[in-house]
Amino acid sequence: xxxxxxxxxxxxxxxxxxxxxxxxxxxxxxxxxxxxxxxxxxxxxxxxxxxxxxxxxxxxxxxxxxxxxxxxxxxxxxxxxxxxxxxxxxxxxxxxxxxxxxxxxxxxxxxxxxxxxxxxxxxxxxxxxxxxxxxxxxxxxxxxxxxxxxxxxxxxxxxxxxxxxxxxxxxxxxxxxxxxxxxxxxxxxxxxxxxxxxxxxxxxxxxxxxxxxxxxxxxxxxxxxxxxxxxxxxxxxxxxxxxxxxxxxxxxxxxxxxxxxxxxxxxxxxxxxxxxxxxxxxxxxxxxxxxxxxxxxxxxxxxxxxxxxxxxxxxxxxxxxxxxxxxxxxxxxxxxxxxxxxxxxxxxxxxxxxxxxxxxxxxxxxxxxxxxxxxxxxxxxxxxxxxxxxxxxxxxxxxxxxxxxxxxxxxxxxxxxxxxxxxxxxxxxxxxxxxxxxxxxxxxxxxxxxxxxxxxxxxxxxxxxxxxxxxxxxxxxxxxxxxxxxxxxxxxxxxxxxxxxxxxxxxxxxxxxxxxxxxxxxxxxxxxxxxxxxxxxxxxxxxxxxxxxxxxxxxxxxxxxxxxxxxxxxxxxx
Numbered sequence: 001x002x003x004x005x006x007x008x009x010x011x012x013x014x015x016x017x018x019x020x021x022x023x024x025x026x027x028x029x030x031x032x033x034x035x036x037x038x039x040x041x042x043x044x045x046x047x048x049x050x051x052x053x054x055x056x057x058x059x060x061x062x063x064x065x066x067x068x069x070x071x072x073x074x075x076x077x078x079x080x081x082x083x084x085x086x087x088x089x090x091x092x093x094x095x096x097x098x099x100x101x102x103x104x105x106x107x108x109x110x111x112x113x114x115x116x117x118x119x120x121x122x123x124x125x126x127x128x129x130x131x132x133x134x135x136x137x138x139x140x141x142x143x144x145x146x147x148x149x150x151x152x153x154x155x156x157x158x159x160x161x162x163x164x165x166x167x168x169x170x171x172x173x174x175x176x177x178x179x180x181x182x183x184x185x186x187x188x189x190x191x192x193x194x195x196x197x198x199x200x201x202x203x204x205x206x207x208x209x210x211x212x213x214x215x216x217x218x219x220x221x222x223x224x225x226x227x228x229x230x231x232x233x234x235x236x237x238x239x240x241x242x243x244x245x246x247x248x249x250x251x252x253x254x255x256x257x258x259x260x261x262x263x264x265x266x267x268x269x270x271x272x273x274x275x276x277x278x279x280x281x282x283x284x285x286x287x288x289x290x291x292x293x294x295x296x297x298x299x300x301x302x303x304x305x306x307x308x309x310x311x312x313x314x315x316x317x318x319x320x321x322x323x324x325x326x327x328x329x330x331x332x333x334x335x336x337x338x339x340x341x342x343x344x345x346x347x348x349x350x351x352x353x354x355x356x357x358x359x360x361x362x363x364x365x366x367x368x369x370x371x372x373x374x375x376x377x378x379x380x381x382x383x384x385x386x387x388x389x390x391x392x393x394x395x396x397x398x399x400x401x402x403x404x405x406x407x408x409x410x411x412x413x414x415x416x417x418x419x420x421x422x423x424x425x426x427x428x429x430x431x432x433x434x435x436x437x438x439x440x441x442x443x444x445x446x447x448x449x450x451x452x453x454x455x456x457x458x459x460x461x462x463x464x465x466x467x468x469x470x471x472x473x474x475x476x477x478x479x480x481x482x483x484x485x486x487x488x489x490x491x492x493x494x495x496x497x498x499x500x501x502x503x504x505x506x507x508x509x510x511x512x513x514x515x516x517x518x519x520x521x522x523x524x525x526x527x528x529x530x531x532x533x534x535x536x537x538x539x540x541x542x543x544x545x546x547x548x549x550x551x552x553x554x555x556x557x558x559x560x561x562x563x564x565x566x567x568x569x570x571x572x573x574x
Contacts, residue, residue, distance in 0.1 A: 004227045005041035005059070005253040007034040012220035015251055022209035023191070024103045024184035026247050027067065031060045034253050041249070043257040044093050045270050053273040055257065058093070060250070063100065068176065070101035073166040075176060077156055079132060081106035084192060084420075086130035087238070088112040088121060088141070089160045092260030095238045096246055098134060098163075103190050106182035110192040110204070111238035113551040118144040124202055126152055128192060128420060133157045184209035192420050193240045193358040204420040205358040207240065212247075214413040215362050215386025219248050224278060224304065231256040232274060234267065234281035236552055240358035241308050245280050262553070264288035264295075271298025277324075280306040283313070284553025287485050290316035292509060299323040299349075308354040308363045310554060311380055311451050311469070315476030317351045321371050324349035347371070355380040355451055359429070360437060361414030362386065365449055377473045377530075378450045380441075387412045389434070392443050397431050405452060405465075408441040409434035440467060457557050459490030462498040466490070466533045468557075475503060478526040482519065484508045487547070487555035488535070494568040500536035502567065504560055506547050507540060516540055537567060 011033045015021055021029050031037050040057025048054050058066075079085060079102070087098040087109050095111055102109040110128045112121055114136065122144050125133060133154045135141055145153055168175075184190060188209050194202035231254055235242030249256040257274045259267065262285045271279075272295075279302055286307060289295055302324035305317075328344040348371035354363025367381035383390040389411040391399045400406040415435045418426030429436045440453040452467035459466040468488035475486045485506045490499030503523065507513045514522070520538040527534050541547035548556040 003036055003039050005034075005036045005039035005255060006225050006227060006229075007036070007251065007253040009221070011035075012225070012252065015220045016217045020183075021213060022184060022186070023207055023212035023243070023247060024188065024209040025181060026213075026250055027060065027063060027100055028104075028181050030250050030253070031064050034060060036253055037061055039253075041253050041255050042093065042246075043255070043274065045257060045260065045273075047269075053269050055270075055273060060253070063097070063250075066097050067100040067104055069166060069168070070097055070163055071104050071176060071180075072168045073163045074101060074105055074107065074132075076168075077132070077158075079105060079107050081182065082108065083131045084108040084110050084128050086110045086112055086121075086125045086128065086133040086154065088114055088116075088125075088133065088135040090114050090136055090260060091236055091238065091242075091262075093237075093258050094160065094164075094260075096243070096258070098160075099191060099243065103184075104181040105177070106184070106188075108189050108192060110194075111243075112194060113236055113238045115551040116194070116202070119147075120202070122148065122151060124194060124204070125154065128204055130154050131156075134160050134163060136160050186210040187417065189417070189420075191243070193238075193243075195358065203425065204422070205240070206417045206420050207243075207358070207361075208417050211414060211417060212240075212244075212361055215364075215384065216244070216248060216414075218385065220251060223248060223252060223254075225252045225254050228277065228301075229254060230274060230276045230301075231278045231280065232259065232267075232271060232276035233257065234259050234262050234279065234285045235308075236262075236282070239552060240361070241280075241282065241356070244362055245306075264291075268295050268298050271295060275301050277301050278304045278306065280308075282309045282552055282554075283307060283311075283316070284549075286312055286316050286320060290319040291484050294319060294323055296323060301325070302349050303327065304349060305351045306354065307352065308356045309552065311355055311367075311378065312351070312353050313473055313476045314369075314375055314377060315473070315478075315480040317353065317369050318375075318477070321349050321351050321369055321373075326350055326370075353380065355439075355449075357437065359416045359435065360410065360412070361416060364390070364410055364412060364414070365451075375477070376448075377477075378452060378470055380449050380451045382447050382449070383410070386414050390449065391434065392441050392449075393431070393434070393436075402443055402445055405440060405442045405467075407455065408437045408439040408449070408451070410437060411435070454557075457489065459488075459499050459501045461490070461500065461533070462493065463533075466501050468501070470530070471501065471503070471527060471532055471535070474526050474530050474532060475505065475523055478530075479519070479523055480508075482508060482511055482514065482522075485547070485555070487557055487560050489557045489560045489564070491561060491564050491567050492569050494570075496569075500568060501533055502537040502539065502564060503535050504539045504541055504547060504555075504564075513540055539564065 037060040303326040355365040356363030365380040392406040524534040
């Protein structure tokens with residue numbers, strides 16, 4: 001019988017009360033405490049010459065050895081405690097290895113999604129003040145630096161392949177500090193995570209050692225971690241969401257395939273090979289998995305889908321929960337009772353929709369949907385136990401009455417210390433001890449919160465504010481036989497008085513698209529029935545350029561607003 005890599009319950013309970021455990025040392029803590037540290041748990045994936053998926057497992061010991069080798073390279077190249085280093089490499093295990101190596105030295109990895117355009121990346125790197133830059137293809141970045149001759153360059157710009165191939169024995173160098181791995185103070189910064197850029201230039205969010213661990217302690221006992229559980233992580237691992245799930249999986253010893261690609265054409269074969277019981281992703285992959293024929297072979301054992309970042313849409317959720325099966329004892333928010341009967345299963349799965357961000361430190365609201373759940377558009381549920389206070393605030397900073405719309409605000413130890421090199425921006429999100437999440441929400445009498453929009457995306461019409469997310473919900477759920485994905489934005493009205501709401505939609509593959517007028521008529525019929533504002537126009541995106549998305553797959557609404565700014569006003573009218 002193969003030994004399970006999952007940490008014993010006593011070890012997981014020990015993690016819950018360890019005052020020194022945090023984001024800077026979770027690998028070392030797991031290595032020291034889990035007696036199954038030689039059993040592979042973290043899997044990478046490749047495809048062989050026959051097109052077959054090949055999974056390669058890495059144990060805690062394997063990861064520690066790779067961490068130390070990378071750390072020796074960084075040490076040999078002069079990286080010191082507290083210095084930021086930019087990591088601009090492809091997704092999968094690789095950015096996580098750089099994170100582990102740099103934090104073990106006390107340095108600060110600035111993880112950058114490699115889908116970020118080079119010119120944007122070097123501006124971000126300059127803002128961070130990175131002393132070094134590691135990239136899969138640094139030639140593109142060097143060319144970008146040459147195009148901006150006055151831009152400060154990091155001390156070194158190297159290909160990631162150089163570090164992967166580094167052997168300290170061959171170089172006679174690379175000794176590690178005497179105090180290794182580095183012992184982090186509770187408030188010491190362990191990583192910089194950039195925002196998605198959906199509202200402008202990416203911000204640099206700081207993650208601190210204890211702050212990023214705060215709120216995750218209950219997962220050690222409650223997150224599903226039976227011998228049969230297997231996690232597929234589709235999060236970008238340069239993002240706080242991917243790092244959070246990897247931290248949890250490492251401490252639990254939970255078998256996890258760390259995906260290097262989020263597209264369905266890559267994901268589905270790996271699902272079939274790995275047979276996950278849980279899938280964690282941003283909405284982007286769930287949109288693809290819920291489109292067309294469902295991935296029944298890969299999802300046959302799935303009992304839970306985890307979404308974080310922006311809320312997912314019911315039109316996609318309702319299809320995914322038809323898949324897989326769940327233990328009869330599965331209870332929300334994603335808990336398995338210790339004495340659950342694994343032999344008793346119910347058809348279908350559960351979808352845990354978490355509203356969170358890098359700034360929040362984790363998903364701080366959670367809504368569970370099963371095949372039996374009633375539809376409840378834009379409900380993100382109640383705050384998690386990591387939240388000490390959650391409120392909907394008005395412009396004056398006071399809590400608004402139940403049912404009224406305002407700014408979503410939270411108090412929690414998991415929130416970021418702030419933005420790197422930008423204390424003024426940090427202060428702009430703070431209000432009387434609350435952190436303003438940048439979202440517009442309302443709360444009902446039962447204490448459930450509803451996510452209506454991002455503050456920058458609210459549509460300012462002559463008749464008052466219109467919120468884009470409830471409209472998108474209706475388009476995807478009630479016009480879902482035609483609409484695969486959509487983005488609703490406001491553009492200037494023809495009379496110059498406020499904005500008018502329009503939708504840019506992607507059509508389901510293989511579906512004969514109706515005319516834009518027919519689609520608008522259908523959409524407005526459903527919106528009127530739901531008590532929502534009608535659309536002034538529906539525009540069909542013929543290709544990806546018509547439906548721009550950011551590095552994490554979010555539609556770039558600022559670009560849609562710019563592209564269609566003159567739709568109703570004359571010049572360039574479409």
